[in-house]
Amino acid sequence: MPGYKFVKSSYSGGNxxxxxxxxxxxxxxxxxxxxxxxxxxxxxxxxxxxxDTFMAGLRRQP
Known part of the structure; x- marks a missing residue:
């Protein structure tokens, strides 16, 4: 992996x-x-x- 710095989703729980x-x-x-x-x-x-297109689609979901 070429230096990716990953951040856990804010929707992810702590369990x-x-x-x-x-x-x-x-x-x-x-x-x-x-x-x-x-x-x-x-x-x-x-x-x-x-x-960005993927995230916009998620935001449109009910």
């Missing part, structure tokens, strides 16, 4: 075993997402515009 994601936005032109329970597992790396 172990919960479904949580971590997001890294510190590398230019990329947003990396990973499962907080599997920090050495695979990453999903998106363009910032794709991440």
């Amino acid at each position: 172990a075993g919960q479904e949580c994601v971590e997001v890294a936005r510190n590398i230019p032109r990329s947003v990396a997402v990973r499962d907080s329970k599997w920090p050495d597992g695979p990453l999903l790396v998106l363009a910032p515009a794709a991440w």
